[in-house]
Amino acid sequence: MNTFTLKNNVLHAENVALTQITENFGSPCYVYSKAALSQAFERFSAGFKDANHLVCFAVKSNPSLAILNLFAKLGAGFDIVSGGELARVIAAGGDPKKVVFSGVGKTAEEMRAALEAGIFCFNVESASELIRLNDVAAYMGKIAPVSLRVNPNVDAKTHPYISTGLKNNKFGVAYEDALDIYLQAAEMSNIAIHGVDCHIGSQITELSPFLDAFDRVLALVDALAENNIQIQHIDLGGGIGICYSDETPPEFTAYAKAMREKLGNRDVKLVFEPGRALVGNAGVLLTKVEYLKPTESKNFAIVDAAMNDLMRPALYDAYHDIQAVAPRNEAAVNYEIVGPVCESGDFLGHDRNLALQEGDLLAIMSAGAYGMSMSSNYNTRPRAAEVMVDGDQCHLIKKRELIADLFANESTVPNS
Ligand SMILES: Cc1ncc(COP(=O)(O)O)c(C=O)c1O
Numbered sequence: 009m010n011t012f013t014l015k016n017n018v019l020h021a022e023n024v025a026l027t028q029i030t031e032n033f034g035s036p037c038y039v040y041s042k043a044a045l046s047q048a049f050e051r052f053s054a055g056f057k058d059a060n061h062l063v064c065f066a067v068k069s070n071p072s073l074a075i076l077n078l079f080a081k082l083g084a085g086f087d088i089v090s091g092g093e094l095a096r097v098i099a100a101g102g103d104p105k106k107v108v109f110s111g112v113g114k115t116a117e118e119m120r121a122a123l124e125a126g127i128f129c130f131n132v133e134s135a136s137e138l139i140r141l142n143d144v145a146a147y148m149g150k151i152a153p154v155s156l157r158v159n160p161n162v163d164a165k166t167h168p169y170i171s172t173g174l175k176n177n178k179f180g181v182a183y184e185d186a187l188d189i190y191l192q193a194a195e196m197s198n199i200a201i202h203g204v205d206c207h208i209g210s211q212i213t214e215l216s217p218f219l220d221a222f223d224r225v226l227a228l229v230d231a232l233a234e235n236n237i238q239i240q241h242i243d244l245g246g247g248i249g250i251c252y253s254d255e256t257p258p259e260f261t262a263y264a265k266a267m268r269e270k271l272g273n274r275d276v277k278l279v280f281e282p283g284r285a286l287v288g289n290a291g292v293l294l295t296k297v298e299y300l301k302p303t304e305s306k307n308f309a310i311v312d313a314a315m316n317d318l319m320r321p322a323l324y325d326a327y328h329d330i331q332a333v334a335p336r337n338e339a340a341v342n343y344e345i346v347g348p349v350c351e352s353g354d355f356l357g358h359d360r361n362l363a364l365q366e367g368d369l370l371a372i373m374s375a376g377a378y379g380m381s382m383s384s385n386y387n388t389r390p391r392a393a394e395v396m397v398d399g400d401q402c403h404l405i406k407k408r409e410l411i412a413d414l415f416a417n418e419s420t421v422p423n424s
């Protein structure tokens with residue numbers, strides 16, 4: 009589906025001109041297409057139709073209540089990594105019984121909240137966490153449903169900062185230690201072993217790392233069965249990439265087919281935790297060109313969005329396509345698209361050929377995942393507004409922060 013298309017030479021989200029959105033709600037502004045979000049979820053799920061499965065949207069990729077609510081209504085579960093994300097899921101109308109709780113540093117308080125809410129499963133990431141979870145559950149008189157997140161030690165062939173399934177990173181437990189830890193878990197009074205979990209990284213554009221990881225997980229499931237530990241579900245994490253420029257990530261149908269074939273006729277529920285693949289290309293960040301600044305070596309287009317709004321370029325040198333919202337029929341110039349933040353790393357795009365004038369609007373594409381969710385208030389910049397487009401309607405789903413909000417919880421020290 010072409011979500012963001014030119015109509016009468018103006019970029020639209022569904023049937024709404026992006027120029028109208030900044031007129032109504034200002035700039036910078038995140039814009040999401042409801043149709044693109046729904047279709048992504050439905051297409052992902054369609055591959056597992058008639059199979060015992062649960063799609064848990066990775067909340068960290070975009071925790072907007074409106075997006076969580078939309079996915080909840082479509083039947084999604086949620087992958088959370090904090091008590092804050094659990095509270096969001098509940099506030100958005102998500103079902104806690106479809107929540108998996110990942111993360112290496114769950115506090116006792118977060119465990120209590122999740123046990124109270126009755127989540128589907130804890131994805132435990134260390135032997136120490138298992139002991140703490142057993143204690144917390146025992147104190148509450150509850151049984152904690154558990155999967156162990158194992159590191160299958162496969163190369164996800166992605167950016168090193170977002171590769172997570174290798175032996176030497178902080179996530180999960182080493183594959184070689186997993187059986188032992190499961191045997192310990194089996195002895196714990198308030199732990200119930202439900203599954204095996206893995207997540208090998210993000211923005212993965214090939215099928216083979218997923219298949220390699222699944223092979224290793226299945227070998228572990230068999231080893232557990234030999235030790236009288238029966239697994240009810242396998243959680244294969246998230247990680248399917250999207251096209252930012254010319255990547256060709258696996259199609260959902262090919263991914264689903266491959267995963268189902270690998271599972272064969274085992275009677276096990278499949279759990280997935282996709283984030284980026286469901287929201288990444290359903291959102292853009294709109295930003296206005298404040299200044300054009302030619303220098304001896306480069307032409308800068310200084311825009312009103314910055315690394316605090318979209319951190320991915322600064323953090324990973326990530327590429328996001330940048331399009332003029334109302335393209336000019338003039339000669340293009342090579343620009344560095346940069347924000348107003350006081351860091352040389354504050355760029356949104358290098359080497360972009362665009363015909364620009366001050367006041368023009370740009371759309372930073374593929375900004376629906378890890379955009380707003382990783383934003384900050386650096387340089388005391390209020391976070392952008394968020395809008396969801398539905399056909400020819402647009403809904404403000406998050407107000408722009410006010411400057412006063414940014415220091416509302418602060419105080420000065422008396423008598424200083
Ligand atoms: C445990 C876990 N599950 C799911 C995800 C979602 O990943 P992605 O957005 O790449 O699908 C992540 C992030 O990488 C994660 O850490």
Ligand SMILES: N[C@@H](CCCC[NH3+])C(=O)O
Nearest residue numbers: 068170210211320377378
């Ligand atoms: N934040 C990263 C992905 C990390 C995924 C979280 N485990 C990105 O923008 O690509």
